[in-house]
Amino acid sequence: MKFVLGIDGGGTSCRAALATADGAVVGRAKSGAANIRTDLTGARSNIVDAARQAFIAAGQDPDLIPQTPAILGLAGANVGTYRQQLEAILPFSTSRVETDAEIALEGAVGSGDGAMAILGTGTAYMARKDGKSRAIGGWGFEVGDQGSGARIGRDLLEQTLLAHDGVRLASPLTDSMMAVFRNNPEDVVEFTTNAKPGDFGGFAPKVFEHAQKGDIVANWILDKAVADVEASLGALDLAAGAPLCLLGGLAPLYAPRLSERYRALLKEPLDDALGGAVQMAARLFAGRVEAAR
Amino acid sequence: MKFVLGIDGGGTSCRAALATADGAVVGRAKSGAANIRTDLTGARSNIVDAARQAFIAAGQDPDLIPQTPAILGLAGANVGTYRQQLEAILPFSTSRVETDAEIALEGAVGSGDGAMAILGTGTAYMARKDGKSRAIGGWGFEVGDQGSGARIGRDLLEQTLLAHDGVRLASPLTDSMMAVFRNNPEDVVEFTTNAKPGDFGGFAPKVFEHAQKGDIVANWILDKAVADVEASLGALDLAAGAPLCLLGGLAPLYAPRLSERYRALLKEPLDDALGGAVQMAARLFAGRVEAAR
Known part of the structure; x- marks a missing residue:
């Protein structure tokens, strides 16, 4: 049996979910911060730790990590070259780093057209149309986050x-x-x-x-x-x-x-951001996981 | 000959002007910060230093300080009991601590009715009507200082x-x-x-x-x-x-x-804040200075 990993990492914690190739979650775990802008190696360490714990929670061997592909949604992944730097040092069979917004959108509306507005302490927006995503806002409290x-x-x-x-x-x-x-x-x-x-x-x-x-x-x-x-x-x-x-x-x-x-357009979100990472992983990597059987 | 002192103190420096009883400035000096909110004794020390230097600049003996009344305009004088605390430890014959806005208004429009708007990095306003002053604004950048x-x-x-x-x-x-x-x-x-x-x-x-x-x-x-x-x-x-x-x-x-x-109401300011402190000192203390002759 082969797996995919979904990871949702931010400034306070990192969550991982291990799922079967069709996206059914079999184990979850949580570790410390994964802030790729301020501490790239610390982020890597907490990401790997969360992934290992998710394997253990599922009753599976963490040594399967090098054979498991992962989708990671991480705050700050849109800035500079942090995304590429992290992808280069992760231990998964394939690592694809997305922004936290991208996996939240996937979780909320699935893989088709749709949009989300994050309205909390801060504000940020993302829409997908004809397969292309576009994010706006999220520039922070001082000169952005209007309506937050x-x-x-x-x-x-x-x-x-x-x-x-x-x-x-x-x-x-x-x-x-x-x-x-x-x-x-x-x-x-x-x-x-x-x-x-x-x-x-x-x-x-x-x-x-x-x-x-x-x-x-x-x-x-x-x-x-x-x-x-x-x-x-x-x-x-x-x-x-x-x-x-x-x-x-x-x-x-x-x-x-x-x-x-x-x-008139409002819909309840289908799933949360971690669920979005899992679904994106199942969608993008299912073929490869099948092939490896 | 007897004198009055005007003092204009703030977070970066303290200026003093020594003047005759009729308000003619005879010596000026400048010293370090006079921040009564964060360092009351340091503020006192810089105030006295500026006053001494103003006596020296005028060719007068600084030992006259205990016989000289002073008006001090100080940022933060409207907060808590800093004003009373400072007045109690100053060496002048009489010490009257006003806000920086009060001496700026006196400098700008004199002792009668009038108003000023301070429009700089921050904003603050003060008006005097029938001898009563009222200040508004000046609450700082984060949630105030509109128009600054x-x-x-x-x-x-x-x-x-x-x-x-x-x-x-x-x-x-x-x-x-x-x-x-x-x-x-x-x-x-x-x-x-x-x-x-x-x-x-x-x-x-x-x-x-x-x-x-x-x-x-x-x-x-x-x-x-x-x-x-x-x-x-x-x-x-x-x-x-x-x-x-x-x-x-x-x-x-x-x-x-x-x-x-x-x-239609705009007028050029008559003088700056230090000049306002001097004029207020001459106005309020002239009688007492005369009496001491």
Whole structure:
């Protein structure tokens, strides 16, 4: 019996799934970070470790690794030559490194036409049309990630300070935010000095919650965020009738706010990113695995 | 002959001016940082050093310091109890610590009604009406300082990446920015990871320059920035007919873009912040200096 490997690696952990040639997962495992931009050899080591553990979890011999092909979806694989460097030092029979977005799209919509929007602490988009993928966004909190939780939280703090100064409207939401910071604008500024995107993003659900109650500032922030998300969807050049999946923690909050023309395309994702790597491996390597029998 | 001292201290340096009781400056000097939030005793030491050097520059005996009253304008004086702590340990006959904005306003418009907008890497506003001062803004780059050079530069990088992705319009300005970053959006993101407000602000003059040539993205960014500046001016509750001074590096670039109702109020500043501290000292302490003669 021969296998394929799917790997989903990022800055905090690396997951591996061992599957039969037809894509049925038989073992899963998880290891440490696989950040190919900051630590290529450390990433290799955690990738191999996750793969070995997936063989063991399946009750199979890890010594089969050199005979097993793998699809790896890794954050940062679109930058520089990290992809080629890593492929050259991996122990699998064939190693193909894709971006994390590519395997997430495969997981969400399968191998045909379709698109996804990742709406979480950050935002990123990818669409596949006639077999060609195109990614946009994902440029990070400081000058990108429009519509992300981090940007929504940052906008909220900005509007809260403007309301404090009497420059923009106050609302129950901005009043409650000032209370969080002991009604001291300096405390707000202090918070932002060391806040990471996830810290700003922590306030985003509060904005959605207040918007539903009719809060004017919350709705102003979200109208802008929805317009930003739709501007990116508009630039994706979606294939007619192809599925659109919303992923990430804010997906269920955004779905009802999108315009009808996008809501009509929404589909639940078929699988997650790791599942996407497995399915891509089964699709691309099945022939070769058969041949090796 | 008796004197008054004006002190203008901030995060990079501390300036002192020694003046006669009627406000005529007779000696100036400069020393190191006077950051009362991060190093109160270091700030005291540099303040005293600048004062001593100003006496020496005027050919006067620094031992007169304990008989000389001082107005100090210091960044951060509006936060917590730093002001009171510092006043308690200064060697002057009387020490009055004001914010840097307060002495800048005194320098710009004198002791009557009037307002100023500081439009530089950051933005801040202050108005005096019927003898009462009110400051707004100045909350820093991350969630404040709307219309500042830093925010304009950040907006430019954001629009440049959106244009690269085809989400928003490209223009000669965004094309030239992409060229600065070797047409690699990752280079833009890399820059923003470690960029300080001044680094973002470095791009602001380029935006004004392209706007004048009709660049659509530059004008979009500046229309938003002008609207933000005017929203803050609107919240200042300016006294009818009182002067409005624009200070900071972007002041001459903003002046022609303001609405007529604000342009009509514009006046050249009478003096700088150090001059404001001196004039305030002469105004407030002249009586006491006379009495001591």
